[in-house]
Amino acid sequence: MKYKKLGQIYTPKWIIQEILDEVDFRGEKILNQKIIDPACGDGAFLIEIVDIVIGEAKNRKLGLEDIRNILENNIYGIEIDRDEYRKCKTNLNNIVRTKLGIDKIDWKIFNDDTLTKYREFLNFFDYVVGNPPYIRIHNIDREIRDLIKNEFEFSKGVLDIYLSFFELGLQILNRQGKLGYITPNSFLRNSSAKRFRRFLKDRKIVRTLIDFKSNKIFRNISTYTAITILDLNHRKNSFEYKEFIDGKIKKVDEIQFQDLEDSSWSFSSPENRDFLINLYQNRNYKISDFFNVQYGFATLRDKIFIGNITDSKDKLVLFNNYWIEKSILKKIVKGSTYKGDRADIKYILFPYIRPDNRFTPIQEEELASKFPFAYNYLLQHKEELLKRDRDKNSNWYEFGRSQGIQACNNEKIILGTLMKEEINFYFLEKDIYLYSGICITQRTTNIGFDTLSDILKSDEFKRYIAIQGKDFSGGYKSITTNLIKNFPIASIYLKNSRFQPMLDFL
Incomplete structure (x- = not known):
């Protein structure tokens, strides 16, 4: 699928006009300035740019040859997809033919890979604008993936490639340059974009930020x-x-750079900002001081590891249409859908043992000898399991991520990662595990689950999530482990286990 491979998303005209207005691409000055769309597609941005330039040139009574010279020397684009590159040039030629009566322009549009081509234009442009490709690094060819990780500081870990376009875009701007992109808003909160946020804060180069929140523009x-x-x-x-x-x-609002946190950028109205300031005042403890907060298992192939038992005989059970040893299965629920109904409990193939109170992977030889049916089941799916972007140095038959494994064998409160009007959470016994959700276990006996329950049900916690959580369609807000960990605990919670707290701010 071309979208997934190349990350192509086509931009509405009004968004293009908004970005060009925000970077102040207008007036006589633009006739002597250079602009580029580094992922120009079929030319949506460039079409609008050419239209503005021609209009400005006509207002200045410039001749056709002067306008041709401006178009050929000041407007640039790069597009890796050859079909889109051809469409782009055709679309631009159609404009100049219609508006100027010129049949052809020698456009500076390149059919090339921006990730390498940009080096030819360092410190060159007055404007960089566009809609960079939205594509996860693990969907890119390994050669390009290695290039990104080695060459671009903002693209460490599993990120969308758009962060690399921010970095290269800044490198091809001159000292007075402006950049305007529409991209995913994930860089505002994702921990993997922390380096990028810190750079923007330290350099103080953000001029305007427009968050569309739960509104879907494309x-x-x-x-x-x-x-x-x-x-x-x-x-x-x-x-x-x-x-x-x-x-x-x-x-x-007007956001002060000094008020930005490296961990996450969450903006709201002055009233909500005052609520957060009051929330943090005179509170010395956070939920993470008393509880472990982690995401549930991430197998990266749930359809293989998780399923139902549909039959049994002796010590074997029929699991996902394969007979395997029942003793290697553990009970599990899905945090995003679990509503407390025991009928929703499933089973997970759990290739781990717990010597010395710490889970470790079963060695492959031991897995094959003690659980031959389960091992054969995993072998049948080995090719698919090897495709996962799993933890470094992990065995092919382990979960894709080790998160949540060590804390799973404890009594716990679980919840999903989305909130609408209420935060729904449930208590689970130690022998029922979790995936696709958040798991909270006790670190200390100073505060119990009854007090944690009061905190999670409190109006101030719900307002805190409503302000800090990422927006999703349908009025949902995201709940993350970091938001829960960092919630400040009022002193009254430390003294009493059951109460309805007063809000610090109304």
């Missing part, structure tokens, strides 16, 4: 987006924060 694409305007000549200690409200982009 048809048939579930990506949540933001427009980011960077200005290398930005000389302020703050930037404008805007949101898409009632079908219009509106300013919400």
